[in-house]
Amino acid sequence: DGGITQSPKYLFRKEGQNVTLSCEQNLNHDAMYWYRQDPGQGLRLIYYSQIVNDFQKGDIAEGYSVSREKKESFPLTVTSAQKNPTAFYLCASSPPRTSGRSYNEQFFGPGTRLTVL
Amino acid sequence: GQQLNQSPQSMFIQEGEDVSMNCTSSSIFNTWLWYKQDPGEGPVLLIALYKAGELTSNGRLTAQFGITRKDSFLNISASIPSDVGIYFCAGQSPMGGSQGNLIFGKGTKLSVKP
Numbered sequence: 001d002g003g004i005t006q007s008p009k010y011l012f013r014k015e016g017q018n019v020t021l022s023c024e025q026n027l028n029h030d031a032m033y034w035y036r037q038d039p040g041q042g043l044r045l046i047y048y049s050q051i052v053n054d055f056q057k058g059d060i061a062e063g064y065s066v067s068r069e070k071k072e073s074f075p076l077t078v079t080s081a082q083k084n085p086t087a088f089y090l091c092a093s094s095p096p097r098t099s100g101r102s103y104n105e106q107f108f109g110p111g112t113r114l115t116v117l
Numbered sequence: 118g119q120q121l122n123q124s125p126q127s128m129f130i131q132e133g134e135d136v137s138m139n140c141t142s143s144s145i146f147n148t149w150l151w152y153k154q155d156p157g158e159g160p161v162l163l164i165a166l167y168k169a170g171e172l173t174s175n176g177r178l179t180a181q182f183g184i185t186r187k188d189s190f191l192n193i194s195a196s197i198p199s200d201v202g203i204y205f206c207a208g209q210s211p212m213g214g215s216q217g218n219l220i221f222g223k224g225t226k227l228s229v230k231p
Binding site: 004006033040041042043044045048058090092101102104105106107108109110111113 | 121123148150152157158159160161162165167205207209218219221222223224
């Protein structure tokens with residue numbers, strides 16, 4: 001079945017350590033996104049990528065890094081520079097522009113809950 | 118920057134009741150999306166709206182794209198216990214670049230009336 005997978009579901013790290021969250025999709029989507037969700041808040045955009053080997057900062061990119069070496073994969077690294085990394089992280093992807101107006105629709109993975117101790 | 122105001126923040130439902138929630142924006146959008154999120158899971162797309170005035174249904178859910186392009190409404194008819202969760206609206210600006218990405222409301226949390 002096609003879909004978006006994120007791993008692991010739960011992640012615990014010590015303060016000061018970098019950690020990488022995985023996001024994979026087999027939907028043949030071009031664009032991929034990373035969001036952060038805090039309790040009682042909407043989703044805030046960290047980074048996005050519209051094509052392979054290209055990505056752009058979102059609204060809260062500081063302390064995070066990404067790569068897009070393959071169309072299917074968009075890993076997010078939470079670095080020690082991120083001051084408050086404990087949160088729920090969501091990855092999403094959207095169809096190619098050739099799919100028409102559904103290009104605007106984003107489909108989400110199950111999320112990774114990161115807790116920094 | 119652009120902001121979405123989603124209301125109410127939370128509400129209690131009794132089985133069988135109709136539910137309404139809305140989102141308003143300070144600027145126009147060319148797309149409105151409604152998502153539902155269960156605890157500990159990713160949001161699931163419920164309804165997508167692309168045209169001002171558009172009214173779209175998905176089962177017991179009905180959503181409308183406001184005529185002014187600055188608001189959207191979601192109605193749930195005859196609620197059932199599995200409707201519990203957080204509902205998010207999201208809008209897309211007609212502007213390009215990062216500003217063309219989705220902007221999310223803070224969510225409406227539906228809970229069962231005690």
